[in-house]
Amino acid sequence: MSISLVIFQGPSASGKSTLQAQLKLPRVITWTSRAPRIGEIDGRDYYFVNSEHMLFLFNNGKMLEMTEYQGHYYGTSMDSIKEVIEEAQPRSIVMDAKGARAIKALYPEKVLLIGVFADKEQCRLRLLSRKIPEEVLSLRMSTYDAEVSELSQCDLVLRNTDDNYDKAELIIKFLGEGLG
Ligand SMILES: Nc1ncnc2c1ncn2[C@@H]1O[C@H](COP(=O)(O)OP(=O)(O)OP(=O)(O)O)[C@@H](O)[C@H]1O
Numbered sequence: 387m388s389i390s391l392v393i394f395q396g397p398s399a400s401g402k403s404t405l406q407a408q409l410k411l412p413r414v415i416t417w418t419s420r421a422p423r424i425g426e427i428d429g430r431d432y433y434f435v436n437s438e439h440m441l442f443l444f445n446n447g448k449m450l451e452m453t454e455y456q457g458h459y460y461g462t463s464m465d466s467i468k469e470v471i472e473e474a475q476p477r478s479i480v481m482d483a484k485g486a487r488a489i490k491a492l493y494p495e496k497v498l499l500i501g502v503f504a505d506k507e508q509c510r511l512r513l514l515s516r517k518i519p520e521e522v523l524s525l526r527m528s529t530y531d532a533e534v535s536e537l538s539q540c541d542l543v544l545r546n547t548d549d550n551y552d553k554a555e556l557i558i559k560f561l562g563e564g565l566g
């Protein structure tokens with residue numbers, strides 16, 4: 387079996403992007419209509435476009451999957467995933483449970499789905515340090531329980547709690563050596 391795509395899913399601030407970076411595989415860049423956060427760069431973190439553009443891509447069959455998360459669209463282009471599945475070089479992607487399910491259903495043998503877990507209070511504190519408005523923080527925390535229950539669809543769940551980062555990182559590095 388050869389894995390082409392490693393997907394990270396989990397609650398907001400559980401550490402998906404942090405662990406993805408440690409995997410050191412090229413990333414699939416997805417699309418969003420949300421505004422960039424400070425430090426985020428178009429084409430590196432996401433392709434940042436407006437809602438109309440996202441809907442245009444979706445309605446013209448350019449998106450393999452698209453989801454609405456807290457008032458913004460997020461989606462993965464058809465071309466980016468087709469390319470990955472045909473390539474020898476595996477890649478990684480971060481997405482929500484719905485998107486992960488859709489891609490895994492299409493390519494069950496090619497996808498490794500990694501769930502990332504951290505305690506609710508730890509996620510809340512990590513979000514606080516992003517200095518986002520209170521209502522954005524509350525919205526993100528409001529889906530925490532549902533997102534944790536969706537971790538059951540993953541092939542592997544990493545405990546990325548504050549006191550367990552070293553082990554989570556070690557497992558990711560080990561996986562990266564096997565895949566890269
Ligand atoms: N094990 C850990 N212990 C403490 N802090 C951590 C740990 N893992 C990640 N963090 C920190 O938590 C914050 C959120 O991490 P990250 O952005 O990777 O989460 P995410 O799941 O990708 O979030 P989102 O889905 O909201 O974009 C970052 O500031 C990161 O440095």
Ligand SMILES: Nc1nc2c(ncn2[C@@H]2O[C@H](COP(=O)(O)O)[C@@H](O)[C@H]2O)c(=O)[nH]1
Binds near residue numbers: 417451461
């Ligand atoms: N189904 C998809 N979900 C995606 C995609 N890109 C990102 N995401 C997920 O959205 C939320 C919010 O992301 P954030 O960057 O605003 O914190 C998070 O769960 C991401 O994993 C995608 O293309 N499709």
